[in-house]
Amino acid sequence: MKIFLLLICSLLVFPAAAQTIGEWPLPAGFQRMLQASGSFGAWLRNVPLKKTTTVYLFNGDKKRNQSAQVAVLDITTGKKDLQQCADAVMRLYAEHLYANNKYGQIVFNATDGTPINYSDWRKGWRWKLRGNKLLKLQVTSPCDTRACFESYLETVFTYAGTISLKKQLQPVRNISDIRPGDVFIEGGSPGHAVIVMDVAVNIHGDKRFLLAQSYMPAQDIHLLKNPSSASAWYALPGSTLRTPEWTFGNGGALMRFK
Template sequence: MRTVHAIQLLTLCAGISACNAAGHTLPDTPAADVKAAAPATVGEIPLPAGYARIPQAPGTFGAWLRKMALKKDHTVYLYDGRRKANQEAQYAVLDISVGDRDLQQCADAVMRLYAEYLYTSGKEQQIGFHATDGTWMDYASWRQGYRFVLQKGKLSKQRLAQPSIDRVGFMQYLQTVFAYAGTLSLSRELQTVEATREILPGDVFIRGGSPGHAVIVMDVARNTAGEKVFLLAQSYMPAQNIHVLKNPAATGPWYPASFEGKLITPEWIFSQSELARFPG
């Protein structure tokens, strides 16, 4: 667990075991999904029989997530290079850095992916997140040399550095966001999705607080009857590789959107009411 600042701004993830709980069966998942060659991107992850990926317009967050590269090695490593103790939760591992500090945990992984999408899409002016104390930490200010400094129990924005637009500065900005934002602050920024049948790539199941957790919807598919299935990805604590989750009740990683009551993932249980979406 990362170090907690004196004013306890950090909202940390904490887990519960779902290994012995009843899951959400997806009987249509064929054995071929398990035996197929390892996919190179999220969009290549095999589908359950009878399903097709829902269309995503070019340039959208969902389209970007679908192109996310996957590592050939399915091992999840912690930020310090150690193997994660639980190697049974992941179906695949995203090819994106975790950093060398215990910062990129659950909500941080969601913010990392959304910020990377905006950054690589030329939408840098839209990058920004609230700290747990409510301070707006925008990347546009960071690029101009402003930094977010803890003073008297609250963050303040001060111009302390030279303007910088390179990727090194972008990653330094994200490290600061990860240190002062978390599930609670992110949950306040997202908009509730009223029904799981409306689920889309880029949506987030999130429980704000301490303990809290967040997982992101990486892809969504639908069959001819209109039934949807979706993929989830997470980081956890300690900070670790972002990974696509297995469905504990199925042979593959797809979860049915028709689940009732609780969404059971390998390391957390969410409710239907905890589905949310980035505004805009």
């Protein structure tokens, strides 16, 4: 009987039928917030989930802590220790723009403030570190392949992080305005960032949201368990937001891509 109950609980927390973020079961009485076609939020709902809930590191090893996640996003991590927390957020936003051929909008600032844009990268420009400053140099032939895009992101992940990303985002003044694609972020060394993957609302205007993260070392992006609930859905926080591996307090903020 105990084994049967454990299996039922496992199915409730890890629903096998969910193949995308948009198929993740809703809390009772909630509906997904409407998202405009072509928006970042709509794109996030179509992100596929892996059949396994195991998180792997960039080198193929299993992450030591396997208790933080309820699902794993089917998004590449790469073979280098680069795609960590803020990088995962930038990866998802860049993938959305790339999928919609919005190459001109793919730009991220390095920690020193230097903008690294994909449009110039495609034309053969590269960013090289000279002392403490990134220099933009035209050193190679134009490219427009998927490998070209992946190489661009590796450069972004090398020179950007939570500090630069937080400066690039705009604050969400009222947390009740939370939307898919928003980011809870605390800049620092270390800092942390998690992305809002989906938002649901009920007839009373109450909201629930799903969060995803990568972490250190670089690892699969994963949908976070709510440590305060048996569900993956989070309620709007007060002064702090507690996630399995980070608590966002006064140094954290809800922010949004401009």
